[in-house]
Amino acid sequence: MIEFKNVSKWYDTFQVLKNCNTKVDKGEVVVVCGPSGSGKSTLIKCVNGLEPFQQGEIIVNGESVSANATNLNRLRSKIGMVFQSFELFPHMKVTDNINLAQIKVLGRSVEEATTKSMTLLKRVGLEEHAHKFPGQLSGGQQQRVAIARGLAMDPIAMLFDEPTSALDPEMINEVLDVMTGLAKEGMTMMVVTHEMGFAKRVAHRVIFMDYGEIVEDATTEDFFGKPRSERAVQFLSKILHH
Amino acid sequence: MNYNWNWGILFQTASDGSGTYLTYLVVGLGWTLATALAAWVLALSVGAVVGTLRTTPTPWMGRFCYAYVEIFRNVPLIVQMFLWFFVLPELLPEALGSAMKQMPPPWGSYVPAVLCLGIYTSVRVAEQVRAGIQSLPRGQRMAGTALGLTLPQTYRHVILPMAVRIVLPPLTSEFLNVIKNSSVALTIGLMELTGRARSMQEFTFQVFEAFAAATVIYLLTNLVVVLGMRYLERRVRVPGLISASGDAQMAGH
Numbered sequence: 248m249i250e251f252k253n254v255s256k257w258y259d260t261f262q263v264l265k266n267c268n269t270k271v272d273k274g275e276v277v278v279v280c281g282p283s284g285s286g287k288s289t290l291i292k293c294v295n296g297l298e299p300f301q302q303g304e305i306i307v308n309g310e311s312v313s314a315n316a317t318n319l320n321r322l323r324s325k326i327g328m329v330f331q332s333f334e335l336f337p338h339m340k341v342t343d344n345i346n347l348a349q350i351k352v353l354g355r356s357v358e359e360a361t362t363k364s365m366t367l368l369k370r371v372g373l374e375e376h377a378h379k380f381p382g383q384l385s386g387g388q389q390q391r392v393a394i395a396r397g398l399a400m401d402p403i404a405m406l407f408d409e410p411t412s413a414l415d416p417e418m419i420n421e422v423l424d425v426m427t428g429l430a431k432e433g434m435t436m437m438v439v440t441h442e443m444g445f446a447k448r449v450a451h452r453v454i455f456m457d458y459g460e461i462v463e464d465a466t467t468e469d470f471f472g473k474p475r476s477e478r479a480v481q482f483l484s485k486i487l488h489h
Numbered sequence: 490m491n492y493n494w495n496w497g498i499l500f501q502t503a504s505d506g507s508g509t510y511l512t513y514l515v516v517g518l519g520w521t522l523a524t525a526l527a528a529w530v531l532a533l534s535v536g537a538v539v540g541t542l543r544t545t546p547t548p549w550m551g552r553f554c555y556a557y558v559e560i561f562r563n564v565p566l567i568v569q570m571f572l573w574f575f576v577l578p579e580l581l582p583e584a585l586g587s588a589m590k591q592m593p594p595p596w597g598s599y600v601p602a603v604l605c606l607g608i609y610t611s612v613r614v615a616e617q618v619r620a621g622i623q624s625l626p627r628g629q630r631m632a633g634t635a636l637g638l639t640l641p642q643t644y645r646h647v648i649l650p651m652a653v654r655i656v657l658p659p660l661t662s663e664f665l666n667v668i669k670n671s672s673v674a675l676t677i678g679l680m681e682l683t684g685r686a687r688s689m690q691e692f693t694f695q696v697f698e699a700f701a702a703a704t705v706i707y708l709l710t711n712l713v714v715v716l717g718m719r720y721l722e723r724r725v726r727v728p729g730l731i732s733a734s735g736d737a738q739m740a741g742h
Contacts, residue, residue: 295635322637323636323637324636326635328632328636330631332626332628334629336633336651337729337730338651338654347636348638351638379728380727380729380730381729383728384729400636400637
């Protein structure tokens with residue numbers, strides 16, 4: 248479904264991604280972890296072309312992201328993305344946030360889009376907040392709306408870029424629960440997160456990155472049970488003991 | 490100070506015989522507003538486009554708009570006024586140039602004044618629009634893009650609606666400036682409020698009364714603008730956000 252082939256990226260002379268190779272199969276949940284600055288956010292932003300890369304290739308659903316022939320907007324509309332800081336549109340009501348791209352990109356009618364939005368809001372437990380503005384919701388609620396906004400496009404895969412890092416601790420679980428539900432239904436997911444509990448419970452595979460390299464790419468049991476690299480061992484000992 | 494106060498002068502017949510000096514000044518206010526409003530429409534439309542283009546990823550467009558801004562904001566307004574009025578007609582093709590010079594008063598002064606003031610103000614508006622757009626979190630643009638919206642759609646539905654709310658307070662200052670700056674048009678012969686106050690002073694020697702009246706008229710006019718813009722700010726305020734300038738942060742975190 249998503250395949251990385253020798254992907255390298257530089258900011259001027261600084262290399263942020265070094266020859267990254269991996270792939271995410273349909274229905275697979277892959278957690279990407281690693282210390283800050285390791286390139287994990289950059290890696291998933293390359294999947295829908297939010298970050299350009301200079302070398303290598305990323306194939307999504309048979310299409311190369313960086314090829315000129317690829318209609319990037321159409322490809323993006325098929326991949327849901329959830330950001331660390333939610334990025335809901337503050338001047339729009341919750342329903343309008345979810346409706347916008349359905350109407351403008353997929354060409355759905357207002358009624359169709361609203362029906363879809365309400366169904367998804369019910370699913371993330373926020374139907375009674377449909378007419379509020381994002382600023383009137385808590386962080387956890389905003390992030391659930393953001394997930395609904397991504398799902399409204401009927402995506403073939405969802406990307407999560409540290410979806411719980413900006414949340415107060417008591418709100419993290421409400422967001423993780425929604426994500427767990429999605430994974431159970433077979434959604435293809437790539438999740439950058441520090442929530443190792445979530446990774447253990449939900450992920451099929453874990454990718455560990457450091458200094459722009461994919462250091463470890465293993466099944467969840469192997470990664471937590473017998474990490475091969477010294478760096479992964481160190482990272483796990485730090486992150487699991489706090 | 491040996492000065493003969495005479496507030497009654499405002500109700501005496503003006504030198505042009507059209508009415509009292511008070512009506513003479515109020516007609517001047519009419520010209521001030523006609524100049525300022527036309528220039529403001531020009532400034533807002535050009536400024537919004539230039540400011541927006543400066544934030545788009547097209548490099549040559551950005552450079553062109555940058556040059557436009559730097560040329561028109563680094564030359565004093567009064568010099569620009571003279572350039573539009575005296576120099577431009579000489580540089581244009583003969584027919585167009587003489588048509589400009591032969592426009593009957595007050596249009597011969599009014600048209601260059603509006604163009605000059607409009608362009609001058611447009612670069613200030615452009616800078617504020619640019620700053621407003623750039624103050625939004627980068628993630629907003631990414632979120633629009635990630636949903637599959639095109640760049641124009643992202644601007645239209647995501648970026649500009651918030652940017653407009655952010656730049657409303659500084660735009661109020663620009664609106665006030667355009668009204669005050671229209672007084673520079675007196676140097677090219679437009680008899681707007683300041684021009685008329687000066688002419689009244691020359692005919693009557695009642696300098697204090699003439700400029701006191703002009704001052705009060707400017708103050709009241711601008712007060713109306715301030716209150717109107719406040720009302721507009723309240724109307725477009727986004728529920729759940731404390732202030733237009735703080736909402737970028739709130740939305741981000």
